[in-house]
Amino acid sequence: MGCSIVVDSRLCKGCGICVELCPARALELSKELSPSGYRNPVQTGKCVGCRTCEMFCPDFAIAVVCNGKGSA
Amino acid sequence: MSVAKHFSRKYLREEVLPTPFCPGCFNGVVMNAMFKAMEELGIEDLRNFVFVSGIGCSSWIPNPLIRADSLHTLHGRAVAVATGVKLANPRLNVVVIGGDGDLVAIGGNHLLHAARRNMDLLVVMVNNMVYAMTRGQLAPTTPLGFRTATTPYGNFEPPINVAKLLINTNANYVARWCVSNFHKLKQSFKEALSEVSKGFRFIEVVAPCITYVVRYEGKTPGQKIKELREACVEVKSISEIDDVERRGKIAVGVFKKELKPGYVELYESYASRAREASQK
Amino acid sequence: MVRALLSGNEAVAEGALAAGCNFFAGYPITPSSEIMHYMARELPKRGGSFIQAEDELAAINMVIGASWAGARAMTATSGPGFSLMQEGLGYAIMTETPLVIVNVMRAGPATGQATKAAQGDLMQARWGRHGDQMIPVLAPSSPQEAYDLTIEAFAIAEELRTPVVVLSDEFIAHGREVVELREKVEIPSRRKPRDPSEPPFGSPDPRIAPPMPPLGEGYYVIVTGSTHNEYGYRDVHSFETHFRLVKRLVDKIRLNVDKLFRYEVLGDDDAEVAIVCFGSVSRSAKQALRMLRSRGVRAKLLRLVTLWPMNDEVVRRELRSAKTIVVPEMNLGQLIYDVQRLAREDSRIVAVNKVGGGIPIYPSEIVEAALGGSR
Numbered sequence: 001m002g003c004s005i006v007v008d009s010r011l012c013k014g015c016g017i018c019v020e021l022c023p024a025r026a027l028e029l030s031k032e033l034s035p036s037g038y039r040n041p042v043q044t045g046k047c048v049g050c051r052t053c054e055m056f057c058p059d060f061a062i063a064v065v066c067n068g069k070g071s072a
Numbered sequence: 073m074s075v076a077k078h079f080s081r082k083y084l085r086e087e088v089l090p091t092p093f094c095p096g097c098f099n100g101v102v103m104n105a106m107f108k109a110m111e112e113l114g115i116e117d118l119r120n121f122v123f124v125s126g127i128g129c130s131s132w133i134p135n136p137l138i139r140a141d142s143l144h145t146l147h148g149r150a151v152a153v154a155t156g157v158k159l160a161n162p163r164l165n166v167v168v169i170g171g172d173g174d175l176v177a178i179g180g181n182h183l184l185h186a187a188r189r190n191m192d193l194l195v196v197m198v199n200n201m202v203y204a205m206t207r208g209q210l211a212p213t214t215p216l217g218f219r220t221a222t223t224p225y226g227n228f229e230p231p232i233n234v235a236k237l238l239i240n241t242n243a244n245y246v247a248r249w250c251v252s253n254f255h256k257l258k259q260s261f262k263e264a265l266s267e268v269s270k271g272f273r274f275i276e277v278v279a280p281c282i283t284y285v286v287r288y289e290g291k292t293p294g295q296k297i298k299e300l301r302e303a304c305v306e307v308k309s310i311s312e313i314d315d316v317e318r319r320g321k322i323a324v325g326v327f328k329k330e331l332k333p334g335y336v337e338l339y340e341s342y343a344s345r346a347r348e349a350s351q352k
Numbered sequence: 353m354v355r356a357l358l359s360g361n362e363a364v365a366e367g368a369l370a371a372g373c374n375f376f377a378g379y380p381i382t383p384s385s386e387i388m389h390y391m392a393r394e395l396p397k398r399g400g401s402f403i404q405a406e407d408e409l410a411a412i413n414m415v416i417g418a419s420w421a422g423a424r425a426m427t428a429t430s431g432p433g434f435s436l437m438q439e440g441l442g443y444a445i446m447t448e449t450p451l452v453i454v455n456v457m458r459a460g461p462a463t464g465q466a467t468k469a470a471q472g473d474l475m476q477a478r479w480g481r482h483g484d485q486m487i488p489v490l491a492p493s494s495p496q497e498a499y500d501l502t503i504e505a506f507a508i509a510e511e512l513r514t515p516v517v518v519l520s521d522e523f524i525a526h527g528r529e530v531v532e533l534r535e536k537v538e539i540p541s542r543r544k545p546r547d548p549s550e551p552p553f554g555s556p557d558p559r560i561a562p563p564m565p566p567l568g569e570g571y572y573v574i575v576t577g578s579t580h581n582e583y584g585y586r587d588v589h590s591f592e593t594h595f596r597l598v599k600r601l602v603d604k605i606r607l608n609v610d611k612l613f614r615y616e617v618l619g620d621d622d623a624e625v626a627i628v629c630f631g632s633v634s635r636s637a638k639q640a641l642r643m644l645r646s647r648g649v650r651a652k653l654l655r656l657v658t659l660w661p662m663n664d665e666v667v668r669r670e671l672r673s674a675k676t677i678v679v680p681e682m683n684l685g686q687l688i689y690d691v692q693r694l695a696r697e698d699s700r701i702v703a704v705n706k707v708g709g710g711i712p713i714y715p716s717e718i719v720e721a722a723l724g725g726s727r
Binding site: 006008010011013014015016017019020021036038054055056057058059060061062063064065070 | 075076077078079080081084089090091093094095096097098099100101103104105108254282292293294295297298
């Protein structure tokens with residue numbers, strides 16, 4: 001099953017913390033800009049479900065979903 | 073199935089998101105650590121909490137972002153207002169969130185005396201090392217040599233070590249963590265909201281300003297977190313603090329943890345003595 | 353009816369307790385400290401909270417926090433402390449926080465003469481805060497009035513969600529007279545919103561204060577000293593929000609002037625000589641009035657009990673017949689500005705100013721000023 005990340009493009013300001021801190025290097029910033037003008041993260045690799053991106057997301061814009069479940 | 077949402081969102085007012093903070097601002101990470109602690113403590117809503125803040129970027133954390141009663145007060149006065157709230161209704165959990173300039177410079181006297189009284193408050197100091205809202209002036213916590221709008225040739229005023237100062241007051245709980253120490257910081261929030269739920273509790277979070285510190289240094293927020301992971305050294309005893317700091321590192325850890333009666337408890341026994349005295 | 357021999361300061365404290373005050377924060381300062389001493393003795397045993405703050409900034413802000421948590425809260429201070437509290441008063445105005453603040457005036461500026469009576473804070477009580485604002489100011493002239501007006505101040509604060517200043521002075525504070533204490537004082541509690549949809553910072557009728565949600569009851573109220581809309585959300589950019597808010601806050605006091613304005617008139621309706629005064633100077637002024645009338649001068653005394661908001665109409669009417677108006681003040685001239693503004697153009701306005709050393713303005717000085725030039 002594995003895990004995936006959900007990004008709320010309304011809240012993301014493209015700071016890149018999630019991309020830089022992801023130990024699995026599973027994220028990249030998108031080439032396209034969000035409606036608010038930011039480059040949002042997109043999942044490009046396998047998410048290990050450590051939730052580092054969630055904890056360090058300063059804009060409450062990321063949720064990690066593992067086996068259909070969000071954060072406990 | 074509803075779209076998964078970040079865990080902090082249940083404690084926030086959706087209508088005011090996105091936050092007013094700069095991209096990458098660590099204020100949001102501090103909030104995440106606090107909300108994760110609350111979530112793990114089983115706190116469903118914040119109706120028994122009152123958040124009090126002063127003026128500054130981190131003073132915008134509670135007001136109006138957090139879905140709770142909150143008072144966004146004058147610059148420096150949050151601790152005094154919070155004291156009034158707590159004494160008038162001791163049932164409430166009163167949390168002060170503010171910056172280093174707000175709590176230590178203009179509000180320093182209130183902080184010191186609330187700690188002296190062991191006032192039943194949780195005070196969270198987001199130490200961003202500068203005055204950020206007013207565009208990057210010198211703060212009492214700005215490191216030596218640091219260039220700010222008011223020390224353009226490099227700061228020559230030695231900074232204050234707030235957590236170390238407060239160890240020597242009657243405060244029940246004093247901890248300092250870097251924003252990179254997410255789990256330890258969360259653990260401190262849990263302790264200060266449950267195990268040590270009385271008296272004065274102080275948590276300093278070293279969270280350098282993204283705009284006037286981190287970007288200024290030419291770093292990204294992610295790089296700063298990685299750097300802090302190396303720079304912040306946990307001490308097991310306060311006797312190690314000086315040694316760590318001499319090495320140019322930031323000493324972090326739980327510096328003090330006691331369960332002395334807080335002000336409210338002391339006042340209640342004082343009041344019962346007053347009642348007895350008046351009956352004689 | 354209970355009668356007690358009380359100083360003005362003690363009478364303030366008794367009035368506050370009668371009004372249901374259950375929170376006091378203060379900082380020691382002469383000549384107001386006896387109010388704090390009294391509350392320190394009484395509140396703990398009556399289930400209230402008393403705290404000696406680390407400074408006056410803390411004291412007023414503690415009072416603000418306590419008021420939001422549901423308490424009837426007050427502080428008392430004097431000149432230098434009153435200056436420090438201006439900041440907090442501005443916040444209380446902006447956030448519509450009910451509280452009572454007593455300023456026992458002493459000679460200033462700065463430390464001045466801490467133990468000596470003065471009336472130099474009149475303009476500060478009215479205008480001491482930055483920005484557009486208005487708060488009621490009441491001035492007692494006796495311990496009895498100190499008691500009654502403190503009760504009144506709490507009633508106004510609760511009803512209009514505003515800070516109220518009781519402007520006393522050292523003569524009243526330390527003068528001792530018999531005070532009639534009331535058996536029972538009922539002050540209605542501030543209204544809570546019917547439900548969270550009722551705005552806590554907006555009112556269709558500016559004369560009526562919006563309901564006040566107490567902390568900890570699930571209203572999730574947003575309180576801020578920044579410009580805010582009727583639900584408390586910060587709006588620091590728009591003209592409309594700011595103008596609507598400050599206009600309503602000022603109108604809340606200004607448009608209630610009929611309700612708030614108290615004064616006393618003694619003497620002849622068609623007086624040629626009028627004495628206009630407030631506070632402890634009124635004691636000399638009353639004696640001066642008797643002296644003038646015993647000499648056959650048609651004279652009256654207009655004593656302002658409410659110093660702010662000013663009822664221009666009343667003052668204008670009361671001064672209509674006066675050719676000579678004497679304004680005795682223990683300062684270098686503050687109330688006189690109102691008199692100059694509201695007296696008829698051809699009247700002779702004479703100031704009697706004396707301050708310092710604890711020397712009162714004597715009745716003879718007022719009489720002399722009234723008759724001077726026309727003799």
